Amino acid sequence: MDSIIVTGGAELSGRIPIAGAKNACLALMPATLLSDEPLTLMNAPRLSDIKTMTLLLQSLGVEVTAMQDGRVLTLSSHALTSHRADYDIVRKMRASNLVLGPLLARAGHAVVSLPGGCAIGARPMDIHIAGLEALGAEIELRDGYLHAMAPGGLRGAVIEQRFASVGATENVVMAATLAKGTTVLKNAAREPEIVDLVQCLRQMGARIAGEGTDTIEIEGVDRLGGATHRVVADRIELGTYMIAPAIAGGEVELIGGRRELLPSFCEKLETAGVTVTQTNDGLRVARANGRVHAVDVKTEVYPGFPTDLQAQMMALMCTAEGVSVLEETIFENRFMHAPELMRMGARIDVHGGHATVTGVERLRGAPVMATDLRASVSLILAGxxxxxxTQVNRVYHLDRGYERVEEKLSACGARIERVRGE
Structure with a gap:
């Protein structure tokens, strides 16, 4: 297996381009299942998760053409050959469940394996199922597969989610675009990836209002057409690289970054003593002289602090002045990076969903092991x-969500390299 070697102590200076959002693209790609006309996605990230979604869609009969070194994807679902998403593909990635809603809406039936992904908590499908059942679907779990039918077609409904799940919001919104009547989705997720999906669906002919708020209204239409859509910038990659100069020192401009993608995160960084400035091209981030200050963090749904930046923030707090408390409210089992940071000299005490971090003056390089996607990059940042x-092992997780990490950081002066495994 590949590993990443980081030699600390080099301040950063330069520009880092932010790729298209993985989580947005993974929802946009299944939207092709709603139409028999082509959907073209620009600014697609080149990641293993995108390849996995491509394989899944191709197994259903979707034609996928990649251009411009994979940054432009054209998908056509004019001739679906299957409505079954098999375990062998779905187990690799949680977002595979996003084919369920579109398949139900377009074909009236679907068989989808329960998904996999990072081992950071159960993340059950019950919110997805409840929303689709409210639209008239009949769903049964058999042998690890969700068998879904909509014999009379989907019908609009008023749905209130018990939790503002991003994936469930995406599944229900896509399904409702072809349902009969109007759907009102309450306690909907508000993330930029939801807004991006709705903007794409609207280009395809969907009638949707309220994206970016907690109530989304969808008026069903008879059919959707094709579209060309540019994927929004990846706010998690953006936040990750914002932490890099805060840990290493120096100043970096992140091309394509926008403050409104990460409002709470930017506020926390500034409270910690990091300068964040909007430029014509993106965001400029710099660390003032000396160590950053400890700040408390509580992960919340958007626009709160993102759970996908909790591990990276913990890495920063490990060398902050003072004591910080990080509270994880979204997923269980999401402090698995803490023991690895402790191998580097961090002082971390984990109790359930809380981690107390007492900052030290400097971490020490050590061999560490990545346990999931965001943990992988948090260890690189710490290094x-x-x-x-610091040698970060098992970085296959990293390639699911970050494109050319070592190239982007080394271009700014970081001493980092990938060592290919046998």
């Missing part, structure tokens, strides 16, 4: 500010 060499 940037550590004394000596």
């Amino acid at each position: 940037l500010g550590a004394e000596g060499e």
Whole structure:
């Protein structure tokens, strides 16, 4: 297996381009199932998760053409050959469940394996199922597969989610675009990825209002057409690289970044003593002299602090002045990076969903093991500010969500390289 070697102590200076959002693209790709006309996605990230979704869609009969080195994807679902999403593909990635709603809406039936992904908590499908059942679907779990039918077609309904799930919001919104009548989805997720999906669906002919708020209204139409859509910038990649100069020192401009993608995160960084400035091209981030200050963090649904940046923020807090408390409210089992950071000299005490971090003056490089996608990059970030060499093993997680990490950081002066495994 590949590993990443980081030698700490180098300040960063330069520009880093932010790729299209993985989580947005993974919802946009299944939207092709709603139409028999082509959907073209520009600014697609080149990641293993995108390849996995491509394989899944191709297994259903979707034609996928990649251009411009994979940054432009054209998908056509004019001739679906299957309505079954098999375990062998679905187990690799949680977002595979996003084919369920579109398949139900377009074909009236679907068989989808329960999904996999990072081992950061159960993330059950019950909110997805409840929303689709409210639209008239009949769903049964048999042998690890969701068998879904809509014999009379989907019908609009008023749905209130018990939790503002991003995936369930995406599934229900896509399904409702072809349902008969009007659907009102309450306690909907408000993330930029939801807004991006709705904007694409609207280009395809969907009638949707309220994206970016907690209530989305969808008026069903008879059919959707094709569209060309540019994927929004990846706010999690953006936040990750904002932390890099905060840990290592220096100043970096993140091309394509926008403050409104990460309002709470930007506020926390500034409270910690990091300068965040909007430029014509993106966001400029710099660390003031000395160590950052400890800040408390509580993960919340958007526009709150993102759970997908909790591990990276913990890495920053490991060398902050003072004591910080990080509270994880979205997923269980999401402090698995803490023991690895402790191998580097961090002082972390985990109790359930809380982690208390007492900052040390400097971390020390050590061999560490990545346990999930965001943990992978948090260990790389920690290595940037550590004394000596850090070897991050099992970085196959990293390639699911970050494109060319070592190239982007080394272009700004980081001493980082990938060592290919046998």
